[in-house]
Amino acid sequence: MEYRTLTLYNVVMWFQKFFRPSRKEKPPTRGARSLYFHNTLGNEKQEFTLPARVHTVRMYNCGPTVYDRQHIGNLSMFVFADILRGTLEYNGFQVKQVINITDFGHLTSDADEGEDKMSKGLKREGLKPTLENMKILGEKYTAVFLEDIRKLNIDTERIEFPRASEYVPAQIAMIQALEEKGYAYKISDGVYFDTSRYPAYGALGGIHLEGQKEGARVEANTEKRNPIDFALWKSNPKLGWDSPWGKGFPGWHIECSAMVRRTLGEQIDIHTGGIEHIPIHHNNEIAQSEAATGKKPFSRFWIHRAHIQIDGGKIAKSKGQTIYLSDIIERGFHPYALRYLLLGAHYRTSMNFTWESLEAAQTALLRLRALIDATSESGTMPAIYRSRFIDRMNDDLDTPGALAVLWEMVHDSSQSPEDIRAGLIEADTVFKVGLSSSDDSLKSLGVHALALASLPGNIQELVKEREQSRIKKDWAHADELRERLRSEGYEIEDGKDGVRISRV
Numbered sequence: 001m002e003y004r005t006l007t008l009y010n011v012v013m014w015f016q017k018f019f020r021p022s023r024k025e026k027p028p029t030r031g032a033r034s035l036y037f038h039n040t041l042g043n044e045k046q047e048f049t050l051p052a053r054v055h056t057v058r059m060y061n062c063g064p065t066v067y068d069r070q071h072i073g074n075l076s077m078f079v080f081a082d083i084l085r086g087t088l089e090y091n092g093f094q095v096k097q098v099i100n101i102t103d104f105g106h107l108t109s110d111a112d113e114g115e116d117k118m119s120k121g122l123k124r125e126g127l128k129p130t131l132e133n134m135k136i137l138g139e140k141y142t143a144v145f146l147e148d149i150r151k152l153n154i155d156t157e158r159i160e161f162p163r164a165s166e167y168v169p170a171q172i173a174m175i176q177a178l179e180e181k182g183y184a185y186k187i188s189d190g191v192y193f194d195t196s197r198y199p200a201y202g203a204l205g206g207i208h209l210e211g212q213k214e215g216a217r218v219e220a221n222t223e224k225r226n227p228i229d230f231a232l233w234k235s236n237p238k239l240g241w242d243s244p245w246g247k248g249f250p251g252w253h254i255e256c257s258a259m260v261r262r263t264l265g266e267q268i269d270i271h272t273g274g275i276e277h278i279p280i281h282h283n284n285e286i287a288q289s290e291a292a293t294g295k296k297p298f299s300r301f302w303i304h305r306a307h308i309q310i311d312g313g314k315i316a317k318s319k320g321q322t323i324y325l326s327d328i329i330e331r332g333f334h335p336y337a338l339r340y341l342l343l344g345a346h347y348r349t350s351m352n353f354t355w356e357s358l359e360a361a362q363t364a365l366l367r368l369r370a371l372i373d374a375t376s377e378s379g380t381m382p383a384i385y386r387s388r389f390i391d392r393m394n395d396d397l398d399t400p401g402a403l404a405v406l407w408e409m410v411h412d413s414s415q416s417p418e419d420i421r422a423g424l425i426e427a428d429t430v431f432k433v434g435l436s437s438s439d440d441s442l443k444s445l446g447v448h449a450l451a452l453a454s455l456p457g458n459i460q461e462l463v464k465e466r467e468q469s470r471i472k473k474d475w476a477h478a479d480e481l482r483e484r485l486r487s488e489g490y491e492i493e494d495g496k497d498g499v500r501i502s503r504v
Contacts, residue, residue, distance in 0.1 A: 035091050035394045037270075038348060040278060040302040041204050045396055048301065050269065056094040058264040059085065060299070062256065062273035062281075063099040063161070066141035067121030071322045072338065072353065073308040073315040075148055079339055080305045080347050081272055082154045086430040087393050098160045098263045100256060101145075103138030104131075105164070105234070105249040129239055135165060148325045151335040153432045162263055164255040168241050171250040171258040174292050175232045175243075183291045184232055187223040191233040191245050195226050198287045204302060205278040230284050253284040257298075260289070271299035275306055306350045323353065331355070331468075334442060336434040337362035343399040343431060365433055369442045371410065372421055372435055379418030381426045385409040389427055402427070455501065459490055463501065466492070 035048045050057065061081040064070050078099065085095050104118050118134050121141075127133040142163075146156055164171075175191055178184040183197050195201045231251035233243060240248040250258075260268060266289075273282060282302065289298040308315065315322050328338055341361035345351035381389075385405055392401035409415060409423050428435035434442045455463070466481040485492050489504050 033091065033390050033394050035087070036396055037301055037303055038396050039300075040282075040304050041297070041299075043206060046301070048269075050093070056096050057088055057270060058268040059088075059095055059097045059270040059272070060256070060260050060264060060268055061097065061099045062271075062277055063101050064141075064145050065102040065117050066138045066145060067117045068124075068141060068317075069324050069326075070145050070148060071315055071317070071324055072328070073322075075152060075325060075338075076308050076342055076351075077272075077274055077305055078149050078154060079152055079342050082152075082432065083343075083399065083430065084270070084272065084303065084397060086432060087397060090390075090430050091394065096160075096264065097158065098162065098259070100259050101138070101142050101161050101163045102252070102255065103142070103163050103165050104134050105252055105255070131165075131239065131241075138163070138165070151325060151329075152339050153336060153434065153437075160263055162259045164250075164259065167255065167259050167262060168250060170262050171254045172233075172241075172243050174254060174258045174261070174288070175250070177292045178232065178288060181291065183288070185225065186245055188235075189223075190231050190235045190248060190251070192224055192229045193232055193284070193288055193291075195228050195230070195287065198291055200290075201228075201287050202283055204283050204286055207279050207283060230280070232288070253281055254288060256281075257285050257289040257292070260285075260298075261293070266293045266295050267297065268299045270301045270303060272303045272305070275304045278302075278304055303347075305347045309350060309352045311354055312352055328358065333358055333362055334365075334434070336442065337365055339431075340365045340433045343403050343433070346400055347397055366442065368406075368410070368424055368433075368435055371417070372424055375417050375421055377418040377421070379416060379420075379422040381423035382409060382412075382415050382419050385412075385415075385423055386426070389423075393430060399431075402430075455490075459485065459488060459501075462488070463492065 036045050037048050038044070039046045059081075061078065064074055081097070081099070085097055088095050105116060118137065119129055121137050122129050122133055125137065127137060142161075146161070150156055175184060178193065179186075179191065183194055184191050185194055186192075230253055232254050233245050233248055233250055235246055235248040237247055260271075271282070271285075286298050290296050310321055310323060313321055325335060325338070329335065337358055338361075341353070341358055342351065344357075344361065385408070388405045389402050392398040392405055395401070406424065406427055409420055412420075415423075425436040428437075462481055462485055466478050466485070469475075469478040469481060482492055485501075486504065491502050491504050493502075
């Protein structure tokens, strides 16, 4: 039995530990409303709170691999994360948010075999496979990504975007820690994590390990101790960084764990990603992080977004089934229309994108903006609608339900225009679809939409057809339609703010 000397200091510290008043967390500014998220770890809806004496939510969002532009399916992930952040802040929480930038070593699939995406990007652009060129490629498409999410009204100044290539020493140090603790082993092509040493592997999403082992590509690497063991370091004598195991690259999964640890700490509150990350990438993150630090849980909440489809099919670059934000803008849509469209489906439900649904979303958004612009008087969001809006958003980010509440408020004749305006502006602190913005671009679109709506149906169709011809750069057909409009008694002029239509 161990005996310790009892001193006055020991007595005082013991007394303070058990009898001093505890410092309680500051209550959310919106009132005592419970906030619930569906936690993939446990597969249930759980109340979100912070530990005592902690006031900032530490949130990590799996970011893009910057070998190319990000399509709307990729971008939807960051709109979702932004709405999640807005909901947390609406409830009075402070948020520290990190989105990683993968600028090397991301495999084509989530497995450890396959063509490297950054190498694929270098080939496409005719660049030699060097670390310098990889950085050039990465920064080029990082800039494109950041500009895209800014256009979607995401404030990048409030987010940290660590580059994986800048955290290689941290990744090497984490692999060394795993090796020292007996969780890692070296074979001919690199260093691997021994999943048999981590009994809880696969708990996220309830992954059936036997089925995963049966489907694993054992023949791709017969040296691995277990089929589902994953790479921590991949050897490459010709390209990469120096390490205790020779030149090469960190495995894809280790980068997130190392960057989380350096930017947010050993344990975080929320980790997000797409549902495709659940079976392998996020289970690997949990295993290596908790094994390295000895602390559980790595993240208290895991929140995953469902995929977006296009015209009922999977987004696939290889088959040309993809849409970029630039495509949306070229067709005359405001980026906020896409953001509004995403609100119409719950994040855990697969949404189907069509051009018709985007047009309907923009029309609805412009109607709301017209109500904002119709009066400059300030009011207060009606209490009943604020309460219902909070209830819907706090119930696992029920954006369709919250949107429906706003439209009920708009159609409620007992509410004043000033209070409806105030309600829309308050809700926009979460939705961020441009209702509270001083940007006049939505207003200009609204004026054009109202002018077009006042024209006869056949003229509206000719104008729309001509706009599509101009988008496709079919100038001959656009000129032909201009003449048809003139013969119908309408003159059309093209300007930087859109088209102007007038009677001849």
